[in-house]
Amino acid sequence: MKIIHTGDIHLNSPLDSSFTAQKAKIRNNEIMNTFKKTVEFAKDNGIKVVIIAGDLFDCNDISRKTEQFVFDVVSSNSDIDFLYLLGNHDDNVKYNAKLPDNLIILKDGEKHFYDNVCVCGIESYNNIDFAADNYNIAVMHGEISNGYGKYEVNLKELQNKNIDYLALGHIHKGGNGKIDDKGVYFYCGVLDSRGYGEYDKHGFILVDTDSKKYDFVCMSSRIARKIELDITDLKSNLEIVNAIEEKVKNIEESSIVKVVLTGGFDEDLLKDIKYIEQNFEDRFFNFKVEDNSVIKINFDSYKNDISLKGEFVRQVQNGEYSDEMLNKILIAGFDALNNEEISI
Numbered sequence: 001m002k003i004i005h006t007g008d009i010h011l012n013s014p015l016d017s018s019f020t021a022q023k024a025k026i027r028n029n030e031i032m033n034t035f036k037k038t039v040e041f042a043k044d045n046g047i048k049v050v051i052i053a054g055d056l057f058d059c060n061d062i063s064r065k066t067e068q069f070v071f072d073v074v075s076s077n078s079d080i081d082f083l084y085l086l087g088n089h090d091d092n093v094k095y096n097a098k099l100p101d102n103l104i105i106l107k108d109g110e111k112h113f114y115d116n117v118c119v120c121g122i123e124s125y126n127n128i129d130f131a132a133d134n135y136n137i138a139v140m141h142g143e144i145s146n147g148y149g150k151y152e153v154n155l156k157e158l159q160n161k162n163i164d165y166l167a168l169g170h171i172h173k174g175g176n177g178k179i180d181d182k183g184v185y186f187y188c189g190v191l192d193s194r195g196y197g198e199y200d201k202h203g204f205i206l207v208d209t210d211s212k213k214y215d216f217v218c219m220s221s222r223i224a225r226k227i228e229l230d231i232t233d234l235k236s237n238l239e240i241v242n243a244i245e246e247k248v249k250n251i252e253e254s255s256i257v258k259v260v261l262t263g264g265f266d267e268d269l270l271k272d273i274k275y276i277e278q279n280f281e282d283r284f285f286n287f288k289v290e291d292n293s294v295i296k297i298n299f300d301s302y303k304n305d306i307s308l309k310g311e312f313v314r315q316v317q318n319g320e321y322s323d324e325m326l327n328k329i330l331i332a333g334f335d336a337l338n339n340e341e342i343s344i
């Protein structure tokens, strides 16, 4: 049989670190629709089991609208079982309405059988008890580690326990590996990116228990992209804009884009991040510049400089600052001495 393994959908996220309130609302609605589309995929492909490996919701106090949407989608597909393990974000959601019968909370060690396929949520390693002749799916929410914390997954404890497939949630980027000679683990990653930090394609894993094939199915309604640009050899804001233009020319306009500036720039380059951002803001769903570049100063050339700038550079050079602080002071000082707005 075929099973969908998803998780970390994080419905009802504030998304305020990536977007304005207006765009956050749009993005949340889109992610709700991605959940709906995932269920439609199950319906269209005759899939009867959807595993949600934790963090369906981003918080315990979800809006009634979100609850109603999820319950509607689930209850209108009553022939699909949604096996839902609680995550660290949604372990204590208080629902307003009664849970649909087919939204089944996975309890530690409780087995759910579909012919020879057994699905079981695991919180305590003591409760692992899979029969060798079944196809066994363990569901956990946590990160692979050598530890024993609540959201840590210790593979040593899962070896030689007849697990065929370990459905993991919690880590927002997909990934997989082996448990032992028999079993594999998969992180499904988030279903659809919520913004910066959840880059590239996202979706769910389609588990085929017969062929033991595990396929990633992309569900991204928008893709977040991170692009690096080394500005070491660039001399002006215009050159930076042109270099970014070259980097983003093939990126879909629906994307969430971040350009990270790196390298050491010449002190004569009066960088204006707002100006740079303005050139791309309207083209993409969201556009941001993260400036990690540093100012390059030839301290020797200021040794005998009798100007105010020379005095400033010498003062700063003799101060005891971290590299990061030194960079900030130099940029702000040069902006001030050049009669530019100080952007610190």
Ligand SMILES: [Mn+2]
Pocket: 054, 055, 087, 088, 089, 141, 169, 170, 171
């Ligand atoms: Mn989590």
